[in-house]
Amino acid sequence: MSRLGLDKHTIDSIRGRAGRIVDALAPLLKKHTTVTVERAVLRLMGLDGANAEGVPYPNVVVQHLRDHLHLGAAPVVAAAMLRHNTDIASLARSIDEGSLSLEEGHGVPEDEVDGFMAELAVEGLDRIRAQVARRNSLLERFPSRGQPWLYVIVATGNIYEDVEQARAAALKGADIIAVIRTTGQSLLDYIPYGPTTEGFGGTYATQENFRIMRAALDEVSEQTGHYVRLVNYASGLCMPEIVVTGAFERLDMMLNDSMYGILFRDINPIRTFVDQYFSRVINAAAEIIINTGEDNYLTTADAVESAHTVLASDCINEAFGFRAGLGSHLLGLGHAFEMDPSIEDGFLMELGQAMMLREIFPDSPLKYMPPTKFMSGDIFKGYIMNAMFNLAGVWSGQGIQLLGMLTEAMHTPFIQDRYLGLENARYIMNTARSLSEAVEVKKDGPIARRAQEVLAKTEEFLSEVEEEGLLGAIAGGKFADIGRSLEGGKGLSGVVVKGEGYRNPFVAPLGEMTGLKEEIHRWM
Secondary structure, eight states: OOTTOOOHHHHHHHHHHHHHHHHTTHHHHHHEEEHHHHHHHHHHTTOOOBOTTSOBHHHHHHHHTGGGGGGOHHHHHHHHHHHHTOOHHHHHHHHHHTSOOSOSOOOOOHHHHHHHHHHHHHHHHHHHHHHHHHHHHHHHHSOOOOSSEEEEEEOOSOHHHHHHHHHHHHHTTOSEEEEOOOTTGGGOSSOOOSOOOOOSSSOOOOHHHHHHHHHHHHHHHHHHSSOOEEEEEOOSTTHHHHHHHHHHTTOSEEEOOSSHHHHHHOBOHHHHHHHHHHHHHHHHHHTOEEEOOGGGHHHHSOTTTTHHHHHHHHHHHHHHHHHTTOOGGGEEOEEEOOSOTTSTTHHHHHHHHHHHHHHHSTTSOOEEEOOOTTOOSOHHHHHHHHHHHHHHHHHHTOSEEEOOOTTTTTSSOOHHHHHHHHHHHHHHHHHTTTHHHHOOOOTTSHHHHHHHHHHHHHHHHHHHHHHHOHHHHHHTTTTTTOOOOTTOSBTGGGEEEOOTTOOOTTHHHHHHHHTOTHHHHHHO
């Protein structure tokens, strides 16, 4: 029985529509690969490092193969490794130095190449399996606290300073540390190499930075007796590559939305959808929880009038996730507490939406974002707004609670802001832990009515999206009041139509790991 009086048939209908909307894109995704998918494949095959100018070797090799990517980077590189009896790192260095070209015919039998690629695929995926086993072992020793998990950001620009702030936050009760990426990294078509100490508004996402922070949080987990999860961003032009590096270094969560890059970074839709599918399959294999970005819709659209677009996007993200092998327990679907605080009964509407999402997605660790749009220099009002957000979070049983911080809308928060955010959340979530069990919501009251209204509007909205197709709906500005065309956006030049002989050696084994088997071949 629905606590909010939500109609089960309507819920089933919006899920069905979302599934059909997503499935309609399968032929488009199957037809294409991208430069970053091919770079991710090479990373899975063991390629790492950068040349003297700092250009990552995956970029060097894929750029060298630019006219041959319709066949896939893996078979060409694997054949060259066999022909020249060399490892992938030495091969990349030779290509960079200009002493070796992969453009001529390799003369290696195809069955030998396929067998060798299969061996390399096993080695790459074994690295991911080992990190999954390590995480599970640590979770047995250092169990998680109950949800909502408290999520705190660090963003100094210097990975070593980030470590100190992360330690302090974790010791004060943070369950999740998110290292915010430096401004604009989502538009870089490469991943910087090594540790970094200079970033603006955040810290570069690099594999070495992931390793440094993961090691620090493992030490804190020993001290606190609770496993501290690590988050970074996998959006942007390097989405699949960042997921691979995160899987290798045991990140636990990654921001991985299906439409964020299209809407908010003007990245080409084909590029984004192809990249997000492969990246989500890797996330599924690595058992990484994805966080989706619906909260961003409410930064450009009104939180009252456009709440249904958040639920619609959650359903689309869920459908994409299921088709990439992500179970509900790995889908951190997003929403936000972003209504104008001057609205009468605004808290009741916020609570109704939060409870609605929990009821529709009962097994997902929902990601709840704090108020930012209407934050101001009034720190006292801001603290109250964050308290109301925390109350809604514990009352509605959210999974991941991103902590509100008083100065977040003005500058990168100080360590004391994180401390106050944690104190606020810990107090409210302790003192009101069982509130949902103690209070019954009236089915005809304002909280339930708000949830019913949003659900009904979502059904109508998804009906329109299904009729014109997701790409048409995006072009028409139906999501976040932002329109993006199929032929526009950044990264379009990195989209490649697959040739008849295209091969990716990771498709079949990833299908086995994630339980997709036949499904994955429909998309890749």
